[in-house]
Ligand code: SF4
């Protein structure tokens with residue numbers, strides 16, 4: 001989570017291994033296909049996509065740097081400035097909003113004292129609004145890194161943030177224990193089929 | 204070939220044609236912003252919507268839709284018109300409508316189309332989005348709030364200019380066009396994005412707030428700042444050249460214009476020679492024509508011809524060179540040369556100094572050997588043609604000369620000195636096989652290879668390469684010399700070269716230094732070492748107070764290319780004529796007339812009383828100059844002198860693209876480009892834009 005925008009970037013040997021594995025999936029001369037995954041990889045290493053990242057990915061994938069920058073700015077999952085260790089993205093689109101995303105946001109603001117776009121002084125948390133993240137069934141929800149936290153309320157959100165602050169383990173996915181996006185209180189159709197745990201994410 | 208009907212008219216077009224192109228064939232114009240026939244299809248402005256049956260009941264973007272058998276296209280139906288109105292309304296939501304302060308006003312596609320499809324009021328009451336200006340260097344001024352995101356500029360720089368430094372960042376509402384980190388657009392073709400931008404987002408920085416298009420008088424002419432002979436339109440108000448734009452000529456420049464040719468024109472207003480001067484007591488003082496001629500007469504009268512010499516510069520026109528050649532003839536001098544850089548071009552065989560493949564012919568070449576040439580600087584528009592050929596695929600290029608310079612297409616670095624050329628000529632180099640295997644191989648021989656002392660041997664070696672690798676066949680001649688001077692081919696065609704026993708440029712200079720040559724006539728020649736002319740009496744005829752004028756003993760003020768009707772022959776041997784667009788300053792006169800008047804003052808009156816007589820004389824010297832705008836294929840004969848070559852590395856003919864002639868050296872805009880692009884100083888000064 002550091003560095004200035006123009007600082008040169010290099011993959012660490014471990015990340016370089018992964019980058020090579022990604023590029024190996026594409027035919028020779030088509031290195032450009034690796035731009036998206038490599039940007040993601042770099043973001044995992046550095047925490048955000050700096051100019052240095054853009055230039056390094058451009059070099060590795062033999063892509064004009066402007067094209068890499070175009071791609072990097074097109075997708076909101078790439079961050080263009082350093083963020084907190086836990087970058088909290090709260091969905092505020094229609095489904096989550098109807099189901100109480102305002103409460104979720106309020107909980108975070110109350111707990112951390114930061115607003116949307118803000119960052120805590122210890123760089124542990126940063127807060128952002130997100131457009132629909134595709135988990136509408138379990139609205140309201142928020143995303144931190146690769147994890148979704150769903151079916152949130154004011155209390156469960158505060159609890160979640162508090163635990164993260166203390167570094168305690170947290171429960172990912174639905175906070176009310178539903179599996180996948182099945183109805184609250186268990187399946188209402190094909191109930192028998194589901195209990196045999198052939199499909200779905202039954203715990 | 205699919206048959207379709209457009210607005211009820213049946214038309215048959217080749218498969219793969221788009222609906223928009225098919226309509227164009229019928230003369231039906233469909234409005235468009237993003238579509239451009241020389242760029243890839245983006246289909247993102249949606250202005251070209253038409254109704255197509257059969258198909259889904261919604262309008263279709265005609266620029267991106269290939270024709271199909273039996274299609275029924277309506278370009279003017281209720282649906283099509285309504286759809287375009289809708290698109291226009293969306294485009295105008297965020298467009299600032301600042302036409303009164305926009306330089307595009309009066310020649311703006313958006314303005315024009317809004318006349319047809321725009322509404323008289325806006326239904327959008329929110330704040331419009333605004334976008335910050337983007338820095339793109341000294342030539343392109345931006346007002347990105349006006350941008351409609353057609354991406355023509357991005358596609359041009361990426362595809363044609365080969366400098367993928369422009370792009371669109373963000374998306375949707377937040378999309379912005381910019382250069383990478385807002386660096387100056389480092390391309391010699393950057394000015395073309397201004398022509399391409401359908402709105403006023405990209406405008407010409409030097410031309411900012413200068414004029415409205417309807418105030419300008421437009422003259423179709425020819426550019427002479429490089430040897431390509433780009434066809435241009437010169438826009439003038441009150442006799443002053445305000446801007447230069449490209450004109451369509453598929454065979455020469457398509458519709459592009461290089462930055463120097465476009466923007467050096469502000470040099471036409473600086474450093475001009477507006478009256479004759481005579482040096483008195485070491486000081487140049489203004490004089491009348493009579494005094495100037497009398498000073499020359501005093502020096503020349505009775506002088507043996509062998510003690511007189513003339514050098515024609517890079518922008519000398521054919522009429523002036525004809526007159527000067529004849530004047531030197533009557534004065535009994537054979538010391539004349541139009542190759543002020545000392546290029547060892549053989550004037551006796553036309554095929555030996557022409558770009559024989561022709562510019563358009565580049566597109567049919569399949570292998571290219573560059574020798575001592577940097578086409579990106581020597582002729583940027585021609586270089587774009589090579590890139591176009593490369594993009595079409597199945598093309599291999601190799602270079603002998605300074606390595607590393609990005610030409611916007613890949614080149615194999617074969618070596619830096621002439622020994623590689625000899626190896627290829629003798630078939631000892633792998634690239635010889637590449638050329639032999641090619642059906643239509645070509646060689647581009649630059650001035651970097653010919654201005655050396657061993658230039659004649661290199662010319663012979665290049666010819667040998669052409670012979671041994673099958674570059675000259677029935678209907679194809681791949682031997683191509685790329686000149687840097689607009690006057691050069693015309694000068695060689697006219698035989699403005701040493702006659703029997705005459706001295707060439709180097710000989711003349713040595714003669715001046717030693718005193719063997721007493722009078723030197725410089726016809727716009729500034730690129731020679733004017734400090735090394737010894738005690739010679741120097742007559743300088745030209746338009747600018749450049750190196751030549753500073754050394755001169757008599758200055759005769761001539762007109763620049765925008766002020767006279769004059770003939771120039773481009774590098775492929777195509778004679779073209781400039782037109783009078785603006786007026787010259789003060790006493791400046793057409794060059795051939797000055798020489799004719801001088802001949803009278805010397806009592807050697809030339810029989811050239813009208814421009815018709817001059818042109819007839821030109822055609823008499825070389826019939827090729829009698830037919831304008833046509834390329835006459837030249838016969839393949841022996842030229843060059845085989846001999847030992849030096850092992851010194853080739854150098855480039857041009858040190859700074861932005862300053863190569865008196866006009867560009869006098870141009871403030873070119874000075875700014877030099878500061879930014881050559882000296883790499885990206886910081887803006889307070890006087891910018
Ligand atoms: S700047 Fe002009 S050419 Fe470029 S995308 Fe915008 S409107 Fe199109």
Ligand code: FES
Pocket residue numbers: 234235236237238245246247248249250251252264265266267
């Ligand atoms: S011209 Fe067809 S979408 Fe722009």
